[in-house]
Amino acid sequence: MFDNLSSKFASAFSSLRGKGRLKSNDLAEICAEIKTALLDSDVAISVAQDFVNKIQDRSELVLEEINKSTNPSQAVFNIVNEELTSILGGLARRIRLAKNPPTVILLTGLQGAGKTSLAGKLAKYLKDQGNTPLLVASDLQRPNAVTQLQVVGESVKVPVFAPEPGNGVGDPVKVARDGINFAKDKFHNIVIVDTAGRLGIDEELMAQAKRIRDAINPDEVLYVVDAMVGQDAVRSAQAFQEGVGFDAIVLTKLDGDARGGAALSITQITGKPIMFAATGEKVSDFDLFYPDRMASRILGLGDIQTLAEQAKNAFDTDTTAKFEKKFAEGEDFTLDDFLAQLEAMKKMGSMTKLLGMIPGANSGAMKKQLEQFDDSELVKTQAIVQSMTPLERNDPKVLNGSRRSRIALGSGRQVSEVNSLVERFTQAQKMMKQMRTGKGGMQLPPGMQMPPGMPAPAPIKKQAPAKKKSRSGNPAKRALES
Numbered sequence: 001m002f003d004n005l006s007s008k009f010a011s012a013f014s015s016l017r018g019k020g021r022l023k024s025n026d027l028a029e030i031c032a033e034i035k036t037a038l039l040d041s042d043v044a045i046s047v048a049q050d051f052v053n054k055i056q057d058r059s060e061l062v063l064e065e066i067n068k069s070t071n072p073s074q075a076v077f078n079i080v081n082e083e084l085t086s087i088l089g090g091l092a093r094r095i096r097l098a099k100n101p102p103t104v105i106l107l108t109g110l111q112g113a114g115k116t117s118l119a120g121k122l123a124k125y126l127k128d129q130g131n132t133p134l135l136v137a138s139d140l141q142r143p144n145a146v147t148q149l150q151v152v153g154e155s156v157k158v159p160v161f162a163p164e165p166g167n168g169v170g171d172p173v174k175v176a177r178d179g180i181n182f183a184k185d186k187f188h189n190i191v192i193v194d195t196a197g198r199l200g201i202d203e204e205l206m207a208q209a210k211r212i213r214d215a216i217n218p219d220e221v222l223y224v225v226d227a228m229v230g231q232d233a234v235r236s237a238q239a240f241q242e243g244v245g246f247d248a249i250v251l252t253k254l255d256g257d258a259r260g261g262a263a264l265s266i267t268q269i270t271g272k273p274i275m276f277a278a279t280g281e282k283v284s285d286f287d288l289f290y291p292d293r294m295a296s297r298i299l300g301l302g303d304i305q306t307l308a309e310q311a312k313n314a315f316d317t318d319t320t321a322k323f324e325k326k327f328a329e330g331e332d333f334t335l336d337d338f339l340a341q342l343e344a345m346k347k348m349g350s351m352t353k354l355l356g357m358i359p360g361a362n363s364g365a366m367k368k369q370l371e372q373f374d375d376s377e378l379v380k381t382q383a384i385v386q387s388m389t390p391l392e393r394n395d396p397k398v399l400n401g402s403r404r405s406r407i408a409l410g411s412g413r414q415v416s417e418v419n420s421l422v423e424r425f426t427q428a429q430k431m432m433k434q435m436r437t438g439k440g441g442m443q444l445p446p447g448m449q450m451p452p453g454m455p456a457p458a459p460i461k462k463q464a465p466a467k468k469k470s471r472s473g474n475p476a477k478r479a480l481e482s
């Protein structure tokens with residue numbers, strides 16, 4: 001979503017890097033470039049203007065120190081990073097649990113924003129944290145909303161309170177109120193109430209949201225926003241904030257290719273933090289929102305923390321411990337280990353998204369590689385490995401011609417694909433040995449090694465230090481400058 005913005009930031013900073021010592025007009029120039037980039041990305045004018053004003057003012061104030069530092073452009077970059085984190089909300093904000101359970105979370109927003117999908121994602125996240133959530137179907141307007149919530153609830157194994165069929169039948173306020181009572185009776189510690197949206201903010205939507213809010217007195221009102229809608233979404237959020245009020249925002253559809261301006265403007269315009277982000281239709285496409293990590297991604301610094309956390313969640317502790325032990329003891333990486341890793345990788349979500357969190361992945365050759373990566377390769381590779389016997393998985397050297405033909409037949413793939421997998425696997429085995437002996441490749445987060453068949457991430461080139469022109473004929477002064 002932020003590709004365009006990221007590449008404009010990168011080009012603005014690459015011209016600043018070539019400058020060495022910075023002057024006021026260099027700052028004004030980069031601020032103008034940044035402002036244009038923000039406006040192109042659909043960021044609200046007031047937010048873009050405030051943002052560049054802050055960068056200019058802060059940089060001017062410490063310009064002398066900036067120029068004394070070894071890398072002036074990096075010093076400005078750090079200020080931009082801090083200000084970007086700040087417009088994204090500064091500190092991360094999480095659900096506050098009520099002192100007296102159940103904690104009641106009310107989901108509001110326009111129709112199609114992604115509330116019902118979000119209800120399932122949020123329920124799963126909270127359940128994984130050891131809570132006992134209940135979903136309540138108070139969207140009785142949108143066709144099939146009740147059934148959709150039931151299906152979502154079933155898929156994440158969270159019960160759904162749905163006494164009314166919906167499709168225009170039933171009183172949403174009563175359902176919400178009865179849902180809370182049901183949760184109290186059954187000792188659910190969290191209740192997530194899905195409500196109806198409309199196509200636009202209007203009196204009826206606000207009136208219904210207010211009635212539900214007053215009936216159940218929620219601990220958190222979350223306003224769900226479709227980030228693809230751009231500035232319109234920000235305007236609706238503002239109207240809803242003024243008319244009904246909410247505590248935090250959830251951005252959905254961050255996987256889309258819209259320009260991302262809504263995400264950057266909404267916190268400033270509404271004064272409310274973004275709490276969660278949805279990045280796809282699957283239940284697993286859900287992230288906690290961290291302003292600093294998002295700023296890092298936009299500035300092309302990647303998001304290694306999220307990557308490491310996702311790896312940790314996908315690889316259960318037993319599997320990770322087994323790998324680490326094998327690795328430490330110098331045992332061979334087998335196709336069985338490979339299969340376990342493939343399964344974990346699939347749990348982590350789309351490979352393209354994951355690799356996109358690696359620093360530098362947003363630019364040049366790496367980006368092209370990512371765009372070409374086909375996630376269905378994982379499934380094909382898995383089918384081939386699953387068609388092998390335990391002996392073959394443990395010792396691929398036994399794979400002669402007839403065994404390879406049998407595997408190809410069993411997995412519905414070509415013999416050439418089996419050959420290619422075995423070859424890549426053998427290379428990966430070698431790579432693992434090299435990593436163990438400290439001779440090889442890049443380091444990935446603990447517990448996560450790239451399975452063979454994946455495009456190896458391109459090594460990240462170190463930025464060559466900007467060449468500085470000698471600015472003074474006086475050696476003592478020059479030494480001071482550098």
Ligand code: GDP
Pocket residue numbers: 109110111112113114115116117118142197252253254255256278279280281285
């Ligand atoms: P509601 O009317 O607010 O309850 O919206 P839904 O939850 O039914 O979502 C509307 C559509 O958006 C559905 O087709 C969802 O699958 C889709 N959707 C929801 N969240 C996301 C997301 O983060 N990314 C993408 N690409 N689609 C999403």
